[in-house]
Amino acid sequence: MSTSSPLDVRIPSRWVGPLRISGNAIDDSVEVPLATYESPLWPSVGRGARVSRMIEGGIRATLIDARMARSSLFVAPDAAAAHLAEQALHAREPELAEVVASTSRFARLIDLHTEIVGNLLFVRFALFTGDASGHNMVTNAAEALQAEILSWGLDLEYGSISGNYCTDKKPSAVNGDLGRGRRVVADILIPHEVLEGTLRTDAGRMVDLVVRKNLVGGTIAGSLRSANAHYANMLLAIYLATGQDAANIVEGSQGITYAEEREEGLYFSCSLPHLIVGTVGNGKHLSHVDEALEAMGCREEREPGANANRLAAIIAATVLCGELSLLAAQTNQGELMRAHRSMERGRGSATQRPAGTTGEERA
Incomplete structure (x- = not known):
């Protein structure tokens, strides 16, 4: 068959x-x-x-x-560069919200959380997704957000569209702490x-x-x-x-x-x-x-x-x-x-x- x-x-x-x-x-x-x-x-x-x-x-x-989250992974040369990029993301959050809004008539950026491990920068985007569970909506928004962030000249490289700091379909503490x-x-x-x-x-x-x-x-x-x-x-x-x-x-x-x-x-x-x-x-x-x-x-x-x-x-x-x-x-x-x-x-x-x-x- x-x-x-x-x-x-x-x-x-x-x-x-x-x-x-x-x-x-x-x-x-x-x-x-x-x-x-x-x-x-x-x-x-x-x-x-x-x-x-x-x-x-x-x-x-x-x-x-009510929110849905997707974490994206960026790679910096070292922790200092990752920290500078992290600060820039939080300072320019209104620009990121505009990017999210352009991807869907329902998507809206609620919050973002960051975590640095070595030279790795994890960015957890939290979105309102209307009546959809939002898996695809947040992934689509994350792709647009990554492209925007990588265009800012922050000495970052693409790591992964999803860095497991979301966390999807795995037991974790972060979802209970931050919501998903x-x-x-x-x-x-x-x-x-x-x-x-x-x-x-x-x-x-x-x-x-x-x-x-x-x-x-x-x-x-x-x-x-x-x-x-x-x-x-x-x-x-x-x-x-x-x-x-x-x-x-x-x-x-x-x-x-x-x-x-x-x-x-x-x-x-x-x-x-x-x-x-x-x-x-x-x-x-x-x-x-x-x-x-x-x-x-x-x-x-x-x-x-x-x-x-x-x-x-x-x-x-x-x-x-x-x-x-x-x-x-x-x-x-x-x-x-x-x-x-x-x-x-x-x-x-x-x-x-x-x-x-x-x-x-x-x-």
Whole structure:
């Protein structure tokens, strides 16, 4: 078979929810599509979604920042020349902003950070990219920026269009520090009776598990800016269903779950500092992706970036649903494996949305 022949790959997919979400990017009840071979994920996220509907306002998703970054590498004769060039770049930043604006009607230079290692100058350009995730937009802008900078006579040579200080599809600290993609925090305050009646647990056991498993366990494992149970599960499922670059779950799954026992119940949060998602661009033209984004309300006429912000908020809330449900199960000895055995028996692989049914019924 020719390697260029089309390959029809079908991943079992279900609509789950609805999730009740509020915040500065969304205030709505939304069903979410999850494409996964791990069928217990559907009812697990569905249980978290059920909790969201039992609380006024549901899950609060707070969008904190939105940007895409590309780092370019320049080579100088020595560190002194690299430092002089670095100073010139910061002094002439308005000129660089004009270059970025000329490459796209949406691209806008937000910031630039520099790092010198020996005679190497790394320049990390951060851009607003509208509703696109922005991979190609920032690379295109970086090419124009490099050409402009090299024309300034700063004793620099081309090193690479991407110098790995971005950082794309690799775990790192820099994305959490400086931002890359959408930074969203999803949180919820769950009353004690909901914890006991729906999740079969209590606030004390949940807080203990978050500390002992996610924070301590993650630390001794050497996790990098990450303390969570399984963000990658929910991210991959919704990335595949909505036409995202699935490899970006590598950095997207770096996030921190935090919990507090309060008088009113359990405060539970999921902080996701770099969700690289978009509602336009590569992969978004496919019919099933278009249908999913439209059903999620991410194809509306809004100001640039607002649809992608809404999608990021939905994704963060979905992550919280799955994280909450899994951790609740793990507070009870034997529950996790019993649930997997039960849920994986007889699971279908329907991808359509049956008329007149809710996401929870399907999941």
